[in-house]
Amino acid sequence: MTKTVEFYFDLGSPATYLAYTQLPRICAETNSQLTYIPMLLGGVFKATGNASPAMIPAKGRYMFQDLDRYAKRYGVALNFNRHFPINTLLLMRAVTGIQLRQPERFQAFVDCLFTALWVEGKNLSDPATVAAVLNEHGFAPDGVLALTNDETVKAALKDNTETAIKRGVFGAPTLFIGNQMFFGQDRLDFVEEALRQV
Template sequence: MSKTVEFFFDLGSPATYLAYTQLPQICQQTDSQLIYVPMLLGGVFKATGNASPATIAAKGRYMFQDLDRYAKRYGVPLKFNPHFPINTLMLMRAVTGMQLRRPERFEAFIDCLFRALWVEGRSLGDPATVAAVLSEHGFDPAEILALTADEDVKAALKNNTERAVQRGVFGAPSMFVGDQLFFGQDRLDFVVEALS
């Protein structure tokens, strides 16, 4: 298996959640490897001068209607999170920490957080809610909190974010097949073509 998809992601993006629901199946069908690369979308926005489409009222309304259309097409649940947007710094440090320190539980970890945000509409900007979600899924909130303070974890997330920007990433989700960048969950058909 020499083909890979590098998936640069931040939990706080609903479009990223939709891509996340589709990429494992795409990689299975194309005999490709999915490489998860957590990054901080706020850091990418700051470095590139970009901003969430939700900051423009008309564009934000359209974006959520369009994402809902795609969710129906994919046959996956999607609920607009009333707490959007949220600061994902601690969440993405936790994700990075799990990838580095507990890789065997990494996919279950991001799955429970994506679902909490984009299916259950929970407030993951609230530490008590995060702790509750983690406990419900068999994770130790104290262990996860410790990961977010780990200097190696912080450095890894920062490095991932800087590397994303250097490679031309300006938003999420961003996927690379080789050196080709594909931005947005609505570009997955091009990812499939690049892998085929």
């Protein structure tokens, strides 16, 4: 029986970016299905009373040092984005819209945005910068913007976020294997272990 990893994510989380770089390999090696579920981390924080570690200066400094250690371990690029934290509402609506309307382009879309944020350090709070990134990767900015205003897309992101909260999600990344919840990219070893269990 194929196991499924449900990956609740928001582009604005550097820890989520790191998990994103590793999950496809883990799922391939364990013959598991990876399901991406976009959510709005700001909505999760508001509902749960949680906040970004970056809001506490000492914790924020440590977090980025620790994430850098993991990036080196994984062999992936990670650069601190000086615009962090950013409001990801429009970005996550766009991600949700692409997932719903152009699923065949979803992976490429998420790839280009994660790279822009956490490798290139671009300011994706700036519409002109977002448009430039999308153009560079073959996405029509006007079409993507239209998706962010689509009521079905808005509702889907809201529903995903509300479902996440009901399931006990308080931050990102959060992963589920059945009813087992795993929070944080530093728990991927437990995710892999659970997937290997018969």
